[in-house]
Amino acid sequence: MATTLLPETAQKVLIQETLRSAAKQSQRCLTTPVRLRRAIKKYLKEQEEPHMKRKVLRLSESFSQIKDVNSQLVTATSQQLVEDPLQSVDQSQRWKIKSSYGDIGLTYRDDETIAYVASRMPAVFSACHRVLKEVRRRLPEFSPARVLDFGAGTGSAFWALREVWPHSLEKVNLVEPSQSMQRAGQKLIQGQKDLPLIHSYDSIQSLTKSIKKSDREHDLVIASYVLGEIPSLKDRITVVRQLWDLTRDVLVLIEPGTPQGSNIISQMRSHILWMEKRKCRKSKDGADKTTKDLVTQKSGAFIVAPCSHDGQCPLEKAGKYCHFVQRLERTSIQRTFKRSKGGQPLRGFEDEKFSFIAVRRGQRPQEPWPLDGLKFETLKEQQAKRSPEDLEIDLEELNSSQQADLIPFEEPDPVNYDSDVMETDVADENDEEEEDETGHADLGGGWGRIIYMPVRRGKQVTMDICRSTKRDGSEGELQRVVVTKSKNPALHQQARKSIWGDLWPF
Numbered sequence: 001m002a003t004t005l006l007p008e009t010a011q012k013v014l015i016q017e018t019l020r021s022a023a024k025q026s027q028r029c030l031t032t033p034v035r036l037r038r039a040i041k042k043y044l045k046e047q048e049e050p051h052m053k054r055k056v057l058r059l060s061e062s063f064s065q066i067k068d069v070n071s072q073l074v075t076a077t078s079q080q081l082v083e084d085p086l087q088s089v090d091q092s093q094r095w096k097i098k099s100s101y102g103d104i105g106l107t108y109r110d111d112e113t114i115a116y117v118a119s120r121m122p123a124v125f126s127a128c129h130r131v132l133k134e135v136r137r138r139l140p141e142f143s144p145a146r147v148l149d150f151g152a153g154t155g156s157a158f159w160a161l162r163e164v165w166p167h168s169l170e171k172v173n174l175v176e177p178s179q180s181m182q183r184a185g186q187k188l189i190q191g192q193k194d195l196p197l198i199h200s201y202d203s204i205q206s207l208t209k210s211i212k213k214s215d216r217e218h219d220l221v222i223a224s225y226v227l228g229e230i231p232s233l234k235d236r237i238t239v240v241r242q243l244w245d246l247t248r249d250v251l252v253l254i255e256p257g258t259p260q261g262s263n264i265i266s267q268m269r270s271h272i273l274w275m276e277k278r279k280c281r282k283s284k285d286g287a288d289k290t291t292k293d294l295v296t297q298k299s300g301a302f303i304v305a306p307c308s309h310d311g312q313c314p315l316e317k318a319g320k321y322c323h324f325v326q327r328l329e330r331t332s333i334q335r336t337f338k339r340s341k342g343g344q345p346l347r348g349f350e351d352e353k354f355s356f357i358a359v360r361r362g363q364r365p366q367e368p369w370p371l372d373g374l375k376f377e378t379l380k381e382q383q384a385k386r387s388p389e390d391l392e393i394d395l396e397e398l399n400s401s402q403q404a405d406l407i408p409f410e411e412p413d414p415v416n417y418d419s420d421v422m423e424t425d426v427a428d429e430n431d432e433e434e435e436d437e438t439g440h441a442d443l444g445g446g447w448g449r450i451i452y453m454p455v456r457r458g459k460q461v462t463m464d465i466c467r468s469t470k471r472d473g474s475e476g477e478l479q480r481v482v483v484t485k486s487k488n489p490a491l492h493q494q495a496r497k498s499i500w501g502d503l504w505p506f
Contacts, residue, residue: 022441023503029327113180126328127354128160143168144219151226152176155185169196217248224254257323257353265355276301302364309468309476367444370505445473447503459485461495
């Protein structure tokens with residue numbers, strides 16, 4: 001069999017482009033799809049609710065109260081357990097009977113639901129879209145057919161699912177206890193084409209009773225912005241264990257990008273990994289030597305994103321919290337009803353911060369690390385290889401290129417913010433952002449995650465990266481990486497283009 005060797009220059013360009021494409025996980029400013037904007041606008045016109053701005057402000061204050069209660073929850077719960085353990089157990093049981101899956105008294109009536117659709121739904125959609133799109137990039141062979149959306153609300157995650165996997169969805173089960181939210185979600189999808197089979201339930205218990213045992217497993221289970229409304233840690237763990245039992249392949253959890261939201265994600269991450277490790281140990285102890293390898297392959301769990309390892313989160317020791325950000329262009333509805341802090345003019349975009357994990361069943365693949373066997377030239381070595389002809393300057397070419405770069409002044413067109421009326425469905429379908437799929441980041445431990453925005457100073461870039469320290473991805477650490485142009489021009493160029501949330505090769 002004949003082998004073809006690439007020239008050194010072509011191989012270098014191929015490696016750089018592949019690494020850059022594979023590492024890119026963040027998205028630019030996201031625009032809410034036209035069909036979702038139109039659905040929201042149509043829904044709000046049908047409601048004709050007065051004092052909308054006041055209701056949006058009241059909903060925002062309710063979310064702030066949830067944050068305050070959750071921040072005091074750990075201390076209060078521990079004090080109750082010490083003072084009177086039986087009393088705390090009774091309260092937990094009464095609370096379980098009162099609520100379908102746990103909340104702290106924030107019931108979504110019609111007023112709160114309408115305010116949520118007008119102010120929060122596009123932002124939640126943007127976070128779900130960002131997470132699910134990364135799952136698709138990291139798992140290119142994964143195309144979910146059966147999906148469970150727990151805490152579906154008005155359907156933000158469902159709309160994101162349709163954008164990311166428009167052709168593979170066959171059946172979607174929605175779990176949402178609020179009847180007002182269910183009605184709003186049904187009205188928003190009225191008139192949409194190519195919808196999968198959709199069933200709505202008010203609790204996990206009603207879901208498991210209504211379907212057969214063989215149909216309870218789902219390819220993808222997602223719970224977005226819902227675990228924070230469950231005040232008890234025990235009940236959160238119970239819910240997540242139930243969701244994990246209903247998961248055949250991938251489980252996705254998304255929470256607000258706050259210290260409390262990140263703490264919830266970290267706790268659920270640790271519990272799922274601990275639970276599967278314990279299950280593997282028990283299975284191995286009870287199995288024969290010939291079946292131990294088979295048990296190991298079928299059982300277990302590993303983190304698809306954002307972590308590149310399955311060890312303890314290194315950010316917990318560093319006193320930081322793991323979160324990311326997605327910029328979203330505000331819709332005309334949001335600009336109408338939302339208020340800015342301090343009386344400043346409302347910006348045309350907002351930054352939605354979120355924390356998340358995507359967990360997959362099975363064992364983490366043992367992949368070679370992306371920089372294994374690669375040798376990058378220093379800046380001095382590159383300059384030494386240049387020929388004298390490369391240093392010559394063609395004045396005619398330089399003048400022609402400078403003239404081509406000159407752009408004649410044109411009067412800017414007036415800005416029309418009513419994009420829901422001006423844009424068409426054809427534009428929404430055809431003008432999608434082209435993705436660079438030349439590279440693919442595998443699930444091995446060789447890809448670290450850039451935490452927070454890189455700092456660029458002169459010809460060096462400083463990044464805080466959460467990375468795996470072992471080849472099997474069993475342990476990780478938070479490492480500060482400094483990339484300079486003199487030592488590695490190729491990686492320096494990639495570092496300058498990397499932003500918060502991207503991957504970094506090792």
